[in-house]
Structures are given as structure tokens and as C-alpha cells.
Amino acid sequence: MLPKLNGVTLPHRKNTAKMPAVKMTPPRLVTIPMNMHIGAPAVPCVKPGDEVKVGQLIAEAGGFVSAPVHASVSGKVKSVAPMLASTGTEIMAITIESDGEMAISEDCVAPDITDYDSFIAAVRASGAVGLGGAGFPTAVKLDVKDTSRIEQIIINGAECEPYITSDTRTMIDDANLIAEGIELLKKWLNAKQVIIGIEKNKPEAIKAMSTLCDDTVSVKVLPSIYPQGGEKVLIYNCTGKIVPEGKLPIDVGVIVLNCTTLAFIASYVKTGIPLVNKLMTVDGSAVAEPKNVIVPIGTSMADVFDFCGGFKEEPHKAFYGGPMMGIAVPDLSAPILKNTNAIIALNKADSVLPEPTPCIRCGKCVKACPLKLMPVDFARALSVKDVEMLEKRKVNLCMECGCCSYVCPARRPLVENNKLAKAELRKYQAAKKEENK
Ligand code: SF4
Ligand code: SF4
Structure with missing residues (x-):
């Protein structure tokens, strides 16, 4: 038995775990930033006044570690201008005024995949990034050149932050896409062993994923201890391997892919529709009707909260992601990003942190x-x-x-x-x- 890693037991607050995602009414306006991934920002290739359709390329990848960006609504480009990101830095963003049609671009055709290189090229063209929150360009992660280096691929379904249930819903509602994704990994990355890591507080997801098991695919049921979904923690708990300092998971023969990212890749390979929507959880003590929602990327948080019945109490704090690692936003005009897996709004009682007192050296x-x-x-x-x-x-x-x-x-x-x-x-x-x- 492996020595246990530490961590903490948190209140799960998975209020939306039993709620399949609903599609949001498309907003009037989307603002799509160029830095929704780790790496070089994307470079806009449209200008104000251009007509665009859903799935049309609006910004090219800005380098090897980068990702292209696509229109999430059809309509007219209103501006290509800097905006203030939640991190306090200025970033270029494309604002599109929707025509309400949601017309799909003629460019959206299923990619022709014939070998490893064309598979990686397809993942790159899809705009995929780590959808569990990490935002690392997926094509870069999968581009290992020599696939014999891959010993295990771990599908991350741990989803250990309180409130968030979007990955859980993907595993339950889109198990077929995850199955197709696993077939792609076997075919083009020569995956020999696929491990789906899920915390034990998600019995429905465990059941759904267990139907995919065979002699190369298994489900690893993990203790519900935060941060079970952290990449190094997950690798250790699923394989017993330790990623050394300064090394990558592939250096110990492992690739970790978020389950929603894998489902998206499978969907892209079938439809050619790139990453333009985001499935995410909307919750928190200030939110009137918590939900799982599918939202066009670039929709403002305010529009999404409105779709969820607005607020039952004044929101004192809103953030992207969960309460442990989430990023607070200064106001609700902040747009939904590719890697937004949740938006949470808390009332005053839940937002105010107690004043720190001196360290008592308790360890x-x-x-x-x-x-x-x-x-x-x-x-x-x-x-x-x-x-x-x-x-x-x-x-x-x-x-x-x-x-x-x-x-x-x-x-x-x-x-x-x-x-x-x-x-x-x-x-x-x-x-x-x-x-x-
Ligand atoms: S925040 Fe850093 S130092 Fe603190 S528990 Fe997590 S890994 Fe350890
Ligand atoms: S040792 Fe100090 S900083 Fe660490 S938990 Fe105790 S009081 Fe907090």
C-alpha cells in the first residue's frame, strides 16, 4: 500500500451534482480574451465590422504553446481592443455582437485524421485547452513525438473542489464521448493503460465510467480528499509514481487529461465544431438557482448569473473556479473563459475572512x-x-x-x-x- 499524501477534508457542497447541464440562451454580446490558455496569447485575425459565424477562427495560436480562438456566436465583430483581465493585466479581446442566429461556420468540418501527426494537428485546430481549470494547450500535452514513452493515460475525474460538478455531469451524461475519446487515445497515442481517477463521493460517475472498463481501461476510486485532482497528487494516487522536481508527467510515462477535455476532443473529431461553448457549474450562497450550464465562451458572468435566476442575496464575492483555488473577479462583466469550470457568488457571511492572528507554531x-x-x-x-x-x-x-x-x-x-x-x-x-x- 502506498504511503498516503496529506490534504484536507472539505465540505463538498456538490449541490448541482444531480443537475444535467442546460444550454443558456445565447447572450447579445460576447467578449473573448486572447489569453484563455497558458502560453503565448492568441493573435486576432478579424477586425471590427467583420461578420463571423459560430466556430469561425477569430485568432490564431501565438506560438507553439498557445491555442487558436473561435467565435462563439454569429454576428458582427464590434471591437478588437485591450481589456482588463481579472489578474489586473491588460489583454487583447474580441467583442462580437450576436445576430441571434447562432449560424455555424462552413469551416466546421470533421478533421481528416489518418495518423498521429494529423491527430495532434486536429487537437491543435480545435482550440482545446485543459478544461478542468488548468488551461494548458491540449495539443502540446499530447505532442510527445515518441508514443512509446506513454505508459499510462490518466483521465482526471477527481473534481475535488467544493461546489463544482461540471466534470461529474460530463462523466454521467457524456460517457459515450469519453469512450470515443479513449478509443482515439488508444488508436493515435497507442495508449496501453487508461486509468479514470474519480473521488468516491461521485457514485453515479463511477458507475457510468465503470461501463467503459476492459483490460486496458480501469476506474480508480480515490478518497474524497482535497486536492485529489491536483496533477501530481492524482498521478501518485493512481500509479504510485512521483514526478520529480522540474520534470513533467511524461518523464515518468504519464499523461493526465481532464475528462471534459477528452469528451470535447471526441466531439470535435466527429463534428469539427471547435471549442466555443463551456459546460460549467454556477453556484454559491448568493445564487438564486444553482445550475450546470452550457455557455458560449465570452459571455459575461452577469449574463450567466441572470440566466440562473439572479441573486437571492447581494453577492459580496464572485470568482472563477472553486473556493480553494478560484480567482476572484473585480466585477461581473468578466467573461467566461475556455477553462472556466465554475463561477461562484457568495453572500457577505460566506465572503468575509477572519482577521489573521500571530502564528502559534502548531505545525x-x-x-x-x-x-x-x-x-x-x-x-x-x-x-x-x-x-x-x-x-x-x-x-x-x-x-x-x-x-x-x-x-x-x-x-x-x-x-x-x-x-x-x-x-x-x-x-x-x-x-x-x-x-x-
Ligand atoms: S498551498 Fe502550497 S504550501 Fe500550501 S498546502 Fe498547497 S502545496 Fe502546500
Ligand atoms: S504553524 Fe502557524 S502558520 Fe502554520 S498552521 Fe500553525 S499557526 Fe498557522
Whole structure:
């Protein structure tokens, strides 16, 4: 038996787990940013006044690690202009005024896949990125060149953040697409072993995925402990393998794919309709009618919340993703992105964080960290700008899961500290590299 990784037990709040996704009425306007993925921003190839249809290419990939972007509604391009992203940086975005027709572009034809290269090219053209929240371009992840390196492909159905149930619904409602996706992985990536990792608090999803099992496909039922869906945690719990520092999963023979991403790829291969819609969970104590919704990418959060009956209480905090790793937005004009798997709005009582008090050296943060890091030391080293200590203590490995903050009885903002500490370390290492040139 493998030694257990740490983590925390959270209230699941999977209120929407039994709700199949409903399609949202298309909005009047969508604003589609060019940085909905990790890597180089996409480069717009339309201009104001152009007529576009659903699925039409509106921005090309900006490099190898990048992804193209497609129109999510039909209508007229209103603007191609910078917008302020939720991260506080300016990013180019394309705004399209919908004509209400949702006419599909003639360019949407099923790709002709004849070999590994054409499969990777198809995934690239689909605009796929990690739909579980990571946003890493899927074609780059699958582009391993030598497929004999792949020992296991893990389908991530862990979905360990509270509230979020969009992957759960995909596994239940689109099991056929996941099955087709697995066949694609077997055929073009020569996948020898496929493991579908699911937390045990999703019995319906486990049942649906168990129907896909054969001698190469298995379901791994995992404890409901956050962050079970974290890539390194999932790899360890499904295979016993540890991804060494500075290495990628493929370096230990593993690829991890989110289950909704895989279902999307299967759908694209059949229809040629690229990534223009997003299935996501809408929930939180301020939301009148929590739902799973399929939304055109670029729709504003405000429009999605309206579709979910508006607010039953004034929202004090809204964010993309779950409460542990989500990103707060300054206002509800923020658009739905390719990697938005949930939007949550909380009332005042659930939003206000208690004031931090001094550290009592209880060590709970260290005990909770799934990567066995020492967040209490990061905080101390950051406060005195001891970057060498941050490097020695490996703050760079922190995956910002928030377990340490969650358990801290003094309510110290540990994960925020870790983010700042990582930024300090990156600056220091870049300067050192420059010096040594
Ligand atoms: S946020 Fe970082 S330090 Fe804190 S528990 Fe998660 S991985 Fe460990
Ligand atoms: S959990 Fe909080 S109080 Fe306890 S050692 Fe860590 S930072 Fe200090």
C-alpha cells in the first residue's frame, strides 16, 4: 500500500451534482480574451465590422504553446481592443455582437485524421485547452513525438473542489464521448493503460465510467480528499509514481487529461465544431438557482448569473473556479473563459475572512500540505526577503492548493504568501541567470 499524501477534508457542497447541464440562451454580446490558455496569447485575425459565424477562427495560436480562438456566436465583430483581465493585466479581446442566429461556420468540418501527426494537428485546430481549470494547450500535452514513452493515460475525474460538478455531469451524461475519446487515445497515442481517477463521493460517475472498463481501461476510486485532482497528487494516487522536481508527467510515462477535455476532443473529431461553448457549474450562497450550464465562451458572468435566476442575496464575492483555488473577479462583466469550470457568488457571511492572528507554531499547515512543504517557513523567509531560504525550502513546488491556509487556526494568509514568495524566487533566479551569462 502506498504511503498516503496529506490534504484536507472539505465540505463538498456538490449541490448541482444531480443537475444535467442546460444550454443558456445565447447572450447579445460576447467578449473573448486572447489569453484563455497558458502560453503565448492568441493573435486576432478579424477586425471590427467583420461578420463571423459560430466556430469561425477569430485568432490564431501565438506560438507553439498557445491555442487558436473561435467565435462563439454569429454576428458582427464590434471591437478588437485591450481589456482588463481579472489578474489586473491588460489583454487583447474580441467583442462580437450576436445576430441571434447562432449560424455555424462552413469551416466546421470533421478533421481528416489518418495518423498521429494529423491527430495532434486536429487537437491543435480545435482550440482545446485543459478544461478542468488548468488551461494548458491540449495539443502540446499530447505532442510527445515518441508514443512509446506513454505508459499510462490518466483521465482526471477527481473534481475535488467544493461546489463544482461540471466534470461529474460530463462523466454521467457524456460517457459515450469519453469512450470515443479513449478509443482515439488508444488508436493515435497507442495508449496501453487508461486509468479514470474519480473521488468516491461521485457514485453515479463511477458507475457510468465503470461501463467503459476492459483490460486496458480501469476506474480508480480515490478518497474524497482535497486536492485529489491536483496533477501530481492524482498521478501518485493512481500509479504510485512521483514526478520529480522540474520534470513533467511524461518523464515518468504519464499523461493526465481532464475528462471534459477528452469528451470535447471526441466531439470535435466527429463534428469539427471547435471549442466555443463551456459546460460549467454556477453556484454559491448568493445564487438564486444553482445550475450546470452550457455557455458560449465570452459571455459575461452577469449574463450567466441572470440566466440562473439572479441573486437571492447581494453577492459580496464572485470568482472563477472553486473556493480553494478560484480567482476572484473585480466585477461581473468578466467573461467566461475556455477553462472556466465554475463561477461562484457568495453572500457577505460566506465572503468575509477572519482577521489573521500571530502564528502559534502548531505545525498544522505543514501536516496538511500534500507536497510535504513548509508554508510556515515560506512566510518567515518572505518577511525577511530570505530568497535563498525560499529556494532551499522549494517554494517553487507549491501548487497553491490552499490546504495550508484552510487548516491554519490563526487564519494566516499562507497561500497568498506562497504566491508572493514564488514571484520573489522567480525574480531572484532570473537575475542570477542574467549575471551568469
Ligand atoms: S498551498 Fe502550497 S504550501 Fe500550501 S498546502 Fe498547497 S502545496 Fe502546500
Ligand atoms: S498552521 Fe498557522 S499557526 Fe500553525 S504553524 Fe502554520 S502558520 Fe502557524
